[in-house]
Amino acid sequence: MLKPGEHKRNKWLTPYLLLLPWIIGILLFRAYPIVMSFWYSLRDFHPIMGDRGFIGLNNYSWLLFRFPSFWRSVTATLRYVLIGTPMVLAAALFIAFILNFKLKGVNLFRTAYYVPSILGGNVAVSIVWIQLFSANGPVNQILSVIGLQPISWLRSETFAPFTLIFLSAWQFGSVMLIFLAALQNVSQSLYEAASIDGAGKWKQFVSITMPIITPVILFNTVNVLLRHFQEFNAAFLITNRGPNQATDFLNILIYEYAFVRFQFGIASAMTWLFLAAIGLLTLILFLSSKYWVHYSD
C-alpha cells in the first residue's frame, strides 16, 4: 500500500499504469506484427523451410504480374464489397426509416431484426445457408412457385456470390440499429416546420433527415465496407471459394498462402496489397466526406 504522501507524488503515473496492458498489447500484438509483416513481405520466407533471404519487391511483382489468381480474388472481393455494402446500407436505412414512425412494438422488431447479426458468422448458419440454396431448397421452391426456372446457386459463377451477398444482407440489423438511434435524435421541430410547408414524409426524409445523419451514414459505410472486405467464414464454408474462384475472397487466399502453403513472404505481400486497397477506399470515403457529410455545430 502507498503511504499518504506517496500517493500524490505518483499521481502522474496513474494513467500510464492503467494503460499498461494496452501499451504492451499495442507494442506486442499490433506494432511489432505490422512491422514484421512488412519485413516478411520483402523476403522469401517460409516458417518451416526457413528464411531464404531478402528479395526486394519480388513477392509484390509476382502477385501483381505473374499470378492471375490474385486478380481473380481481387475481382471477387470487390464484387462482393461493392454489391454487398450498398445493399446492407439501403436495407438498414429503409427499415430504420419505417421503425422511426411512432409504431407500437418497435422494440420487438428491433430485437428480432438484430438476431441475424449475432448469428451470421456462425458455422451452423453457413450449414443452413447451403441447404437453403440447394437444388431442391426453399429458395428454388419459391422461384418455381412464381414460375421461374430453378438456379444452381452454389455451382454458378454468376449466382454463387449472391448467396453470400444475401447472407450479408440478412445481417443488416446491427447497422439498422445505429441508423435508428441517429434518426431518433433528429429534432422534431425541424419536421414541424417542414410539414407546414407541406412536404411529404419521404421528401422530408430525403431533404431534412438525410443531411443530418450523414455522419452516421459515413460511420456505417466504413464499418460495413471493412466487414465485407474481411469476409471469410461464409465463402470458405458455403461456396468453398468457388466456383472458379468467384468467391475466393482475399482473406481466404491470404489464409491459404499463409497457413496451408506456409508461404509467409507471399502471404504478407498479399496482406499489404489488401491493406493498401482498404486504406485507399477508406481514404477516398473520408476525403469525399467533405462534400457530402454535414457536421452540425
Place this chain on the structure above:
Amino acid sequence: MSIRKKINAALRYAILIAVGFLLAYPLLWMIGSAFKHNIDIFGNLAILPPPGRGTLEYFPAAWQISHDHTMAFYYVNTLRFLIPRVIGTVLSCTLTAYAIARFSFPGKKIVFTLVIVTLLMPELAFRIPIFMLYRDLGLIDTFASLYIQEFFAVGSFFVFMMIQFMRTIPRELDEAACIDGCGPLRTLWHVLIPVLRPIIITVGLLTFMWGMNDFQGPLIFLNSPDKRVLSLALRGLLQDYDVTHYGQIFAAAFMGLIPTLAIFFTCSKYFVEGAITSGGKE
C-alpha cells in the same frame, strides 16, 4: 386518424412483418427441419414437419457429432478459450477506457488516435507475425493462443464503446470519491463499475457471441482433434458429407445455435443498447 394515415400505418406494419418473416425463415426452417424425416425436408417450403410425421430420430446421431466425441465435449472446449477471452477483454478494456476517459496526461491524444486506427485495421494484418510469435512462445495448438491477446486490450472496438459510455457519466461522481480519499483503482471499482455494469455486460456478451462464431482463429491456431472447438466440429459435418443425413445436419446446426440463441433472448436488451452505443456520436 384519417383513412390515409390508417392505410399508411397498416402498410408499415405489413412491411415490418414481411421483412421479419423473411429474416426469421432460415432459422425457423432449420429448427423445423431438425424434426423432419429426410424425405420431408426438401421440395417444399413448410417450416413444420407434415402433421404426425415429426421425429426426434436424428438428434442422438447429431449429438454424437464426431466419431470420438459428443457435442458436449466441443461445447466445453469452446468455453475453455471463451471464458478467459471474455474475462481478459472486460478487464483490460475497462482499465484502458478508464484511463482515456478520466485522466488527462501527456500522450493521451496519441493513445486515442491509436485506438481509432487499430479499430479500422483488419485483424488479418497482424495474423502471420502473431502466428510466428505464438510459435516461438510454444502457444500453437493451445487454447491460450485464442485468448492471450485479449488480456492486452486489443479489442479497440470495445475500448471505444466503453469510452463513449464513460463520457456520459458525470465526473462529479468520481471526484466525490476522490475527496473521500479513494485511489484510482478503488474509485473505478466502487464508484464506476456499478454504473458501468450495463456496458460491461454488453462487452462480455458480444465477446462471447463473436467467440462462438469464431472459426478462422481455431482453424489457424488449433490442430489436435482433442482441442477442436464447436465451430470446427460443425464444419466437420460439411466435410464428411453424407447425403442421407440431412436430418442430422439440421439437428446439429440447431443444437449448435441453441446457446447463442438462448443467451441472446435472455439478454437482448444489452445487445440492442450495445449496438446503439457503438454508433454513438463523438
